[in-house]
Amino acid sequence: MFTEKHHAEFNAIPPYSFELTVHKPAGWSWSTPNEIFENGVLWTTARLNSCLYGLRLRAGGNSRKPTVICTFFSRTPMHTQEKESVTSTVKRALGLEEDLSEFYAMAKKDNILRQTVEDLFGMRTLDWPDLFPALILAVTLQMASMKRSNQMMDLLIENFGEKVSFDGKTIAHWPSPKRIAEATVKDLADKAKLGYRAKNLNSIAKTLCEGFPSADNLSRMESDEAKKQLMTLRGIGIYSAEIVNPGPGFPLDVWSAKIFSILFLAKEPDSPRDAIPELKRIAEERWGKWRGDAFVYVLNDLPRISKRIGFDLTRF
DNA sequence: GCGTCCAGGTCTACC
DNA sequence: GGTAGACCTGGACGC
Numbered sequence: 117m118f119t120e121k122h123h124a125e126f127n128a129i130p131p132y133s134f135e136l137t138v139h140k141p142a143g144w145s146w147s148t149p150n151e152i153f154e155n156g157v158l159w160t161t162a163r164l165n166s167c168l169y170g171l172r173l174r175a176g177g178n179s180r181k182p183t184v185i186c187t188f189f190s191r192t193p194m195h196t197q198e199k200e201s202v203t204s205t206v207k208r209a210l211g212l213e214e215d216l217s218e219f220y221a222m223a224k225k226d227n228i229l230r231q232t233v234e235d236l237f238g239m240r241t242l243d244w245p246d247l248f249p250a251l252i253l254a255v256t257l258q259m260a261s262m263k264r265s266n267q268m269m270d271l272l273i274e275n276f277g278e279k280v281s282f283d284g285k286t287i288a289h290w291p292s293p294k295r296i297a298e299a300t301v302k303d304l305a306d307k308a309k310l311g312y313r314a315k316n317l318n319s320i321a322k323t324l325c326e327g328f329p330s331a332d333n334l335s336r337m338e339s340d341e342a343k344k345q346l347m348t349l350r351g352i353g354i355y356s357a358e359i360v361n362p363g364p365g366f367p368l369d370v371w372s373a374k375i376f377s378i379l380f381l382a383k384e385p386d387s388p389r390d391a392i393p394e395l396k397r398i399a400e401e402r403w404g405k406w407r408g409d410a411f412v413y414v415l416n417d418l419p420r421i422s423k424r425i426g427f428d429l430t431r432f
Numbered sequence: 433g434c435g436t437c438c439a440g441g442t443c444t445a446c447c
Numbered sequence: 448g449g450t451a452g453a454c455c456t457g458g459a460c461g462c
Contacts, residue, residue: 258441264457265440311455316442353442369440389441432440 118170118282122188122199125176128212132182133238134175137211141236142416146209147171147245149269150288161280161289162209162245164202165330168289170282171206182238184210189282205332211240219406226402228379229410231424232417241412242362247331249290251320251349254356255313257369264309271308272296296321316351323349339363362412364405368392372415374432379414379421 128134138146138160139153151160158173170189177183186206188194194202207213216238223229244250256268276291276299296304296317305314328349334342339361346357358365368376370388373395377385380398385391399407414421422429 254441259439259454260441260456261439261458267457305455309456311457312442312453313455351442355441359440367440371440373440 118189118191118280120187120283121190121194122202123186124199124203125183125185126203126207126210126212127177128182128184128210129215130180130182131216131238132212132240133236134173134182134184134210136236136239136416138173140239140416142418144242144416148249148273148287148289149266150273152285152287159283159285159287161287162206163248163289163292164205164246165198166292167198168278168280169202170280170285170287172283173210184212187283189280205245208332208335209243209245211243214240216240216409219409222403222406223410223413226410228421229403229413232413232421235417235420236413239413239416241409243335244331244360246290247328247334247360248293248296248321248324250331250360251324251352251356252290252317254359255317255320255351256310257359258313258351258356268308268310268313272304272310275307276304293321293324297325313351319350320352334361339365358408362408364408366396366399366407366411368395371432372411375415375418375429378425378427378429 135156138158145151146158147160147162151158156174160171160173162169162171167190172187172189174185175182176185188202220233223233252269252272256265260268272291273288276295277288278291279286279288299318301314301318304310304318310317329337329345334345337345342361342363343357343365346352346360347354355367355369358367373388373392374384376395376399377383377388377391380395399410403410418429
């Protein structure tokens with residue numbers, strides 16, 4: 117039984133939009149696809165240091181002094197050190213201490229971003245509480261339509277995940293690396309329809325169980341070093357590493373390559389895959405170290421950008 | 433109903 | 448070091 121074990125209020129560097137950060141317009145979840153966002157409150161689950169927690173999060177403070185109020189639910193009593201550790205992970209994943217002022221100053225001079233940063237004022241981009249779910253997402257996105265990726269993720273959670281009941285809610289959470297490492301490749305392929313990805317995910321899970329830097333550790337590394345570490349995992353290439361550890365990366369795939377080709381070059385690419393290196397170069401030249409943030413802002417504002425440029429970017 | 437093609441990449445063998 | 452081809456499989460599409 118998960119009961120309330122720890123309660124805290126965290127300060128955020130303004131501007132900070134709790135809602136846009138945890139409940140993104142493009143539909144990306146903060147920790148698990150099954151989390152519940154109602155009336156400004158997020159009920160979600162996270163596996164931190166191999167322990168599962170229920171979390172209830174909501175905005176506090178005001179626009180000049182924003183805060184996030186967080187309640188942790190756990191099976192067992194939480195020790196002081198455990199409280200400090202999970203608190204620090206949650207603060208990082210909420211982007212509370214991220215200062216957007218330099219990004220916004222750059223964006224105000226950029227035709228594509230100027231209005232977008234106003235549309236999504238105060239949104240933090242993407243920082244995973246836990247590493248394995250991010251790797252599952254990256255692997256299931258490969259060579260599949262969004263519908264099929266969602267099917268694989270849903271089946272993984274249904275067949276190998278865990279349910280957490282707390283605060284009157286029940287939320288199904290991602291499987292642990294241990295559970296996927298212990299499953300057979302055949303079982304993963306059959307039950308989660310992973311196809312060739314089953315072998316990769318099983319290998320990744322085993323590597324994580326043997327010892328691999330956590331999401332917290334990776335976030336403290338230089339971006340290139342973190343990317344290098346991630347790319348040692350089987351089935352994780354440049355795109356997947358940048359999805360998992362966004363930083364200043366620009367994780368273009370054939371879908372987003374079509375969108376950025378329209379925005380940068382005003383044309384659809386003949387071959388989106390072949391256009392990726394050139395589009396990445398343009399993004400780096402145009403947005404520099406802020407290209408990762410620009411990437412997330414643009415992809416979360418497609419309906420409004422489409423209206424402004426008179427081209428439907430949501431049809432890709 | 434059936435065949436074909438392709439999808440929000442990565443790895444490997446071969447040059 | 449650069450690159451063609453293989454990789455699972457569900458769903459869309461044409462016939």
